[in-house]
Amino acid sequence: MAKSPPSPSKAPTAPRAETHQTADDSGGVVLTTNQGIPVSDNQNALTVGPRGPTLLEDFVLREKITHFDHERIPERIVHARGSAAHGYFELTQSLAAYTTADFLQRPGDRVPVFARFSTVAGGAGSVDLPRDVRGFAVKFYTGQGNFDLVGNNIPVFFIQDAMKFPDLVHAVKMEPHTGYPQAASAHDNFWDFISLTPESFHMIMWAMSDRAIPRSLRMMEGFGVHTFRMVNAEGASTFVKWHWRPTIGSQSVVWDEAVKISGADPDFHRRDLHEAIKAGDFPEWELGLQLFTQDEADGFDFDVLDPTKIIPEEVVPLIVVGRLVLDRNPDNFFAETEQVAFCPANIVPGLDFSNDPLLQGRLFSYLDTQLIRLGGPNFHQIPINAPKCPFANHQRDGHMQMMVPKGRVNYEPNSFDPQGPRESPSLGFRTFPSREEGDKVRLRPESFADHFSQARQFYLSQTPPEQDHIAAALIFELSKVETPAVRERVLSRVINIDKALATRVAKGLGMPLPAPAETPVGVKDLPPSPPLSLLAKAKATLAGRKVGVLVAEGADARLLAAVTKAVKAQGGKVEVVAETIGGVTLDDGTLQPVHHRVDGGPSVLFDAVAVIGPKPGAERLGGMAAAQTFVRDAYGHLKVIGVGGDFTTLFHKAGLTTDDNDAGFVGLMKPADAKTFADRAAAGRIWEREPKVRPLP
Numbered sequence: 001m002a003k004s005p006p007s008p009s010k011a012p013t014a015p016r017a018e019t020h021q022t023a024d025d026s027g028g029v030v031l032t033t034n035q036g037i038p039v040s041d042n043q044n045a046l047t048v049g050p051r052g053p054t055l056l057e058d059f060v061l062r063e064k065i066t067h068f069d070h071e072r073i074p075e076r077i078v079h080a081r082g083s084a085a086h087g088y089f090e091l092t093q094s095l096a097a098y099t100t101a102d103f104l105q106r107p108g109d110r111v112p113v114f115a116r117f118s119t120v121a122g123g124a125g126s127v128d129l130p131r132d133v134r135g136f137a138v139k140f141y142t143g144q145g146n147f148d149l150v151g152n153n154i155p156v157f158f159i160q161d162a163m164k165f166p167d168l169v170h171a172v173k174m175e176p177h178t179g180y181p182q183a184a185s186a187h188d189n190f191w192d193f194i195s196l197t198p199e200s201f202h203m204i205m206w207a208m209s210d211r212a213i214p215r216s217l218r219m220m221e222g223f224g225v226h227t228f229r230m231v232n233a234e235g236a237s238t239f240v241k242w243h244w245r246p247t248i249g250s251q252s253v254v255w256d257e258a259v260k261i262s263g264a265d266p267d268f269h270r271r272d273l274h275e276a277i278k279a280g281d282f283p284e285w286e287l288g289l290q291l292f293t294q295d296e297a298d299g300f301d302f303d304v305l306d307p308t309k310i311i312p313e314e315v316v317p318l319i320v321v322g323r324l325v326l327d328r329n330p331d332n333f334f335a336e337t338e339q340v341a342f343c344p345a346n347i348v349p350g351l352d353f354s355n356d357p358l359l360q361g362r363l364f365s366y367l368d369t370q371l372i373r374l375g376g377p378n379f380h381q382i383p384i385n386a387p388k389c390p391f392a393n394h395q396r397d398g399h400m401q402m403m404v405p406k407g408r409v410n411y412e413p414n415s416f417d418p419q420g421p422r423e424s425p426s427l428g429f430r431t432f433p434s435r436e437e438g439d440k441v442r443l444r445p446e447s448f449a450d451h452f453s454q455a456r457q458f459y460l461s462q463t464p465p466e467q468d469h470i471a472a473a474l475i476f477e478l479s480k481v482e483t484p485a486v487r488e489r490v491l492s493r494v495i496n497i498d499k500a501l502a503t504r505v506a507k508g509l510g511m512p513l514p515a516p517a518e519t520p521v522g523v524k525d526l527p528p529s530p531p532l533s534l535l536a537k538a539k540a541t542l543a544g545r546k547v548g549v550l551v552a553e554g555a556d557a558r559l560l561a562a563v564t565k566a567v568k569a570q571g572g573k574v575e576v577v578a579e580t581i582g583g584v585t586l587d588d589g590t591l592q593p594v595h596h597r598v599d600g601g602p603s604v605l606f607d608a609v610a611v612i613g614p615k616p617g618a619e620r621l622g623g624m625a626a627a628q629t630f631v632r633d634a635y636g637h638l639k640v641i642g643v644g645g646d647f648t649t650l651f652h653k654a655g656l657t658t659d660d661n662d663a664g665f666v667g668l669m670k671p672a673d674a675k676t677f678a679d680r681a682a683a684g685r686i687w688e689r690e691p692k693v694r695p696l697p
Helices: 059-069 162-172 188-195 198-207 255-264 268-278 294-299 333-338 357-373 453-460 464-479 484-494 499-509 557-569 615-622 625-636 648-653 673-682 687-693
Strands: 082-091 110-119 134-142 145-152 228-231 237-246 284-292 319-328 546-551 573-578 608-612 641-644 665-667
Touching: 059 162, 059 357, 082 134, 082 268, 082 333, 110 319, 162 188, 162 357, 188 198, 188 484, 198 453, 198 484, 237 294, 255 268, 255 464, 255 625, 268 319, 464 484, 464 499, 464 687, 484 499, 546 557, 546 625, 557 573, 557 608, 557 641, 557 673, 608 625, 608 673, 615 625, 615 648, 625 641, 625 648, 625 687, 641 673, 665 673
Parallel strands: 546 573, 546 608, 608 641, 641 665
Antiparallel strands: 082 110, 082 319, 110 134, 134 145, 228 237, 237 284, 284 319
């Protein structure tokens, strides 16, 4: 009997798209991973207890950081604009009591280094002088392998947990729909993020201060930012903070000057570093350490694992243990400055990490970044990245493998190559066995909750001119913010730092002072710390500085020679500016070589200026707009101005007078006056002039 034909089957039903994760109870879109998994906490990484190490199993953190690391190819996402140099580190005080790190044992020992300085927010083609944090990274090529100290010129950071780093950088970078502003934080996205992130306000005080517009890379301080460990031969641990202090002192420019330098010479810092090394004027820094025990850390009224906090030098003084000298420029910018790869995870035996949650994320992020930026896992073979000591392992193949490993063995343990690479319990890196216990949590420690006490301490530690500059910077930045609610939220938090500061900023913006934002803990009145002020510890010196001398036809040759000699005696350098680049004829008939034509050598390029020449030549310069701007800007930027001749017309047309009891004007009537001029210039800017040229609320 014939079988009945099978009944027609139903067409397969398409899987139903699940949409229940797209909206929460309030109607907002639910944040998910790229796999659609809802995220419960986008503020904190997964740790062992609130103060424990970050866990590798945190797939939310790893996905977020990995995606961020790979967003720019091949340019660095941050620190793209960099300048660098070779040199050496010399130990001056043994640290054998604290660490087994070989390069820190014997005073007089030197190891080669490569140091890179950078801006953070801008791309590789941006300018050198935006208001920005500066990277300060040093690669030590030690006999035990490479140690990378990857820090900034500011000792704190915007955020406490690496989970927030992509958000911070997305906010401060150019806005994604317009592609601008480049290398600038004065826009809505950045300040919106900051206004909603109170932990950032200590860093904001530093970023709005003169620290963010340094005069030279050679005049920047540097900091390791995080708390690290040193471990000695007995296995005892000591916490350490790293500080670089320039031997020629720190100095910054004023904001209007920074803006004009960016137009006159976008490569101002890069050129300054290169030319100083080329001339044998080698940049040098002292290495200072803050060393403290776990017991001491437990007694501080802040948490040493919090990267938004400093340890004031009055609490733990600096110990100077070495010096960094940069004495050779790169041979090839791309091969060295661009291809160098720093990673905080590159440490040597005797050093170790802390549980700082921002540091813990960086340990993963940097290596992941280099893998994509430099094309694969063999970037360590690029000469600038390769250790200068022997290295051996079983890691083979991979993109851009340049070595030719021989033999059959590429694993361990093995019985075929008894002399091959093996682990060494006696020589190898050992992690300090700190005891960790606690639940797996996404939780910010309660000890991280004070966001304003140290911000207030920093502000109150500044001199009056520096406080003025912080107020002016906030007014400038927030005046670029188009959303009134963002400006209001920022000011509501600034009130918690200093009400008088917030009042000045509100007045400068023409808006009422909002009510103060709530704070998780009370703001403490900490004592001022003088080392936090650049001006309070400024050196009277012209070392590393430049003096621009605008020279008219027929200028006094003896006077010019005396000024040059006096400036050189103070450690400075004179550059001559004139009407033409072909030279200027002096009163003795000699043709004086010229460094800059007047419209190509504005006074913003110099730390002090002078004008020299007889009345006919001075009258000719007086009719030139570039010469008028030269002296007008020098006055406005608070510089010492030497006057050697009758430049009445020039100063009159520039809107200036030299007889208003301004201490910044120095007469150069005879060669003997040159020393007075150089001494006055070495003392720094004429800060008492500033209220006349830039009055603030």
